[in-house]
Amino acid sequence: MSERAITCIGCPMGCRLAVRLTAGNEVDAVDGAGCGRGAVYARQECVCPTRMVTTLVHVAGRRAPLSVKTTRPVPKERVFDCLKAIHQSEPAAPVRIGDVIVKDVCGTGVDVVATMSTEENG
């Protein structure tokens, strides 16, 4: 049994949720939610939290960095591993918006794609 305090992001209320977790990391009870979305959010956030990752990569021969994103959210605890892997990539120009920069980043099954093209702002 353990307790976690998190803030619901379902709406501007920002309810402070007290989440009780079982030994198996299952949500046992959620206190403090103003509506049904709180419990759903607590379940997602405590059992399998995920985040989109957006960052920059260096393109060979280009001064300005290139912005990239994961195509889907990755597990939260893998965010910094993913950042490290993305930062090690150095694609060659030209890059088009949507081009895959890192395939299956850190074995998450999620690709990293360019969110801009190299001919812009370069």
Add this chain to the structure above:
Amino acid sequence: MTDLDVLIIGGGPAGLAAAVAARKAGCENLLLLERDEALGGILQQCIHTGFGLHVFKEELTGPEYARRFIDQVHALRIPVQCGTMVLEVTREREVTAVSPAHGLQQFRARAIVLAMGCRERTRGALMIPGGRPAGVYTAGTAQRFVNMEGWMPGRRVVILGSGDIGLIMARRMTFEGAKVLACVELMPFSSGLTRNVVQCLDDYGIPLMLSHTVTEIHGRERVEGVTVAEVDAKRQPLPGTEQRFDCDTLLLSVGLIPENELSKSAGVELSPVTSGPVVDDALQTSVPGIFACGNVLHVHDLVDNVSEEAALAGRDAAEFARAVNAQRPDSGAEAMRVRDGAGVRGVVPQAVHAAKPACDLALTFRPAAVYRDASVVVRIDGAEVSRRKHRILTPGEMVKVSVPKAELLRHVRGKELTVEVAP
């Protein structure tokens, strides 16, 4: 002097959406002027996701959101001139601009859309004691340095103000290897969106210090630290609560101000509450034929709302230009005044022509404080025309109210429309 039907000043999200809407409304002779070397405005440096949920039903990054509109501008063959700075706009709608490519240019436009966006408040507006060391930046400047130029402004960071750009930069700096020590907010609540507080601060264990401020900046050549103190209800620092943070960078996220130098040169009346032009429901300013939209009109939270508002301004500007071309006189009907009621700040638009509404009337404002379980009530000359209950209202989130077209038609001779927060 070049004659135009519609001239759009600014190629950020507002200018792009206005140009697209003006073209779609049938305007053939239009031009968009942009000061930077590329279109997209501030979106180009906002590489995080969260844009477009309303307009495109997808979560896009800033550059991707901009690209959608830039592609439309090109597909519609809308003439664009980048690297062009507008120097003056007159009441007669004559515009002077300069650029390396074309030198000095003059335009006469039947309608103008102001879409110049806003600027960040700087250290000078806060009067924080201390020297003038390097390492104090506005959050948006740091965002441009990191995301577009590829430079890190520092390694150990304190953020003053909890505006959305500051929160986003807390995460960006963390992702790029810096240590963010704290986000310090003068008010007892964050001025940013809840999801940004959670996903940019809480996720990385960055403390949000509410009712605190920076009372001194240390360092001669470079920032060496800042002193942070708690403040009382009157926002005055409390003696004995000071603590020092050793840092090399202070980022400021302490508010945005619509950039209206050009509007002033044209004699456009500005609102002391929004710092933007006073407009009617067609987003027309006090100068006939000059329209305003986006952050130059009032500071928005979401770009989706900017795009929607700007489309209205673009369409109305095209309509105005067509009316001028056809020598059609203005209806001249008296407009209804819009007033901020209790708990409400900066309703836009400030005037409404109820006689022939094209659609339901959209009003936006910011609550003056945090209200729980309160209603937003709209009245015309005392008669209630709209009431909606909200579980929470905060100054950090702009509120949109809609008044049905039918209600406006019922109050054609109305004199005053009020928006208020009622318990």
